[in-house]
Amino acid sequence: MMHPMHTVWRPLLLLSLAFAASLATVSQAETADRLPTVQNVDLQRYSGRWYEISRLPMWFERKCLDNITATYTVRSDNRIDVVNSCRTEDGQIKARGIAEIPDRQHPGQLRVRFAPDWMAWLPVVWGDYWIIDLDPEYRWVMVGAPSRGYLWILARTPALDEAKITQLKSKATGLGFDVTPMINVTNSAE
Numbered sequence: 373m374m375h376p377m378h379t380v381w382r383p384l385l386l387l388s389l390a391f392a393a394s395l396a397t398v399s400q401a402e403t404a405d406r407l408p409t410v411q412n413v414d415l416q417r418y419s420g421r422w423y424e425i426s427r428l429p430m431w432f433e434r435k436c437l438d439n440i441t442a443t444y445t446v447r448s449d450n451r452i453d454v455v456n457s458c459r460t461e462d463g464q465i466k467a468r469g470i471a472e473i474p475d476r477q478h479p480g481q482l483r484v485r486f487a488p489d490w491m492a493w494l495p496v497v498w499g500d501y502w503i504i505d506l507d508p509e510y511r512w513v514m515v516g517a518p519s520r521g522y523l524w525i526l527a528r529t530p531a532l533d534e535a536k537i538t539q540l541k542s543k544a545t546g547l548g549f550d551v552t553p554m555i556n557v558t559n560s561a562e
Contacts, residue, residue: 406518407502407504407516407517407518407520407547407548408504408547409478409480409481409502409503409504410479410480410503410504410505410506411479411480412479412480413473413479413480413503413506414510415446415450415452416446417510418444418510418513419444419445419446419452420443420444420528421441421442421443421528422441422442422443422444422513422526422527422528423440423441423526423527423528423529423530423531423557423559424440424441424442424458424524424525424526424557424559425512425525425526425527425531425532425537425556425557425559426524426525426537426541426554426555426556426557427523427524427525427554427555427557428521428522428523428524428549428550428551428553428554428555429553429555430522432467433458435458435460435461435462435465436458436459436460436465437458437459437460437461438458438459438557438558438559438560439457439458439459439558439559439560440456440457440458440459440557440559441456441457441458441559442454442455442456442457442526443455443456443457444471450472450473451470451471451472452470452471452472452482453468453469453470454468454469454470454471454484454486455467455468455469456469467486468486469484469485469486470484470485471483471484471501472484480502480503480504480506481500481502481503482500482501482502482503483498483499483500483501484498484499484501485497485498485499499517499522500516500517500518500519500522501515501517502515502516502517502518503515504516504543504544504547505540505543510528511527511528511529512525512526512527512528512532512536512540513525513526513527514526514540514543514544516544516547516549520547520548520549520550523544523549523551523554525537525540525541530559530560531559537556541554
C-alpha cells in the first residue's frame, strides 16, 4: 500500500517540475530581448532602507496602502537579507526574503525569493530583481524584470523629485515597459 503522503507529494512534485521547465523555456525566449542592467553594484552601499516611490501593480502588494519600504542587509556569504514592509488597513506587514547575484559577471541581475529555504531549489520561487538604473550616489534606483512585468522606482528618502520620476519612467518606456498603470506611493519619514 502506498503511503498517504506519496499521493500528495508526488503530484505536487511533478507539477512543480513541469512548471519549472516551462519557466526555463520562457527564460530562454527572453534572452533574445535582454533588459540592460547596471555593470557595477556595491552591495554595502546598496544596503539599508529604500522607500518605494512608484511601481507597476503587483498582486503581493495589493493590500499595501503606503509607507512601503525595502531594507537590505548584506550577509557574510554575500547574499542579501530582504525585509519588505508596508502599512495596510490591518496594520503593518512584513515579508522576509533573500536575494543573491547568481552570475558575478552581471552584478545588476539579482534574484530574490520569499519562499522558505527548503524550496530554494525550485526555480519558480525565485524572481528577477534587475537593477536597470542606479544613482551614482545610491539615492535612487530603478528595478525591473526582463519579462517587463515588474518595475519599481525606489529612493533613500520617502519622496523623490517629480522630474527624476518622469525621467526614469521615460527610460523604462524606452526599454519596453508599459508605465501607464504605475502606482505612486505615499510615504512618511519614520
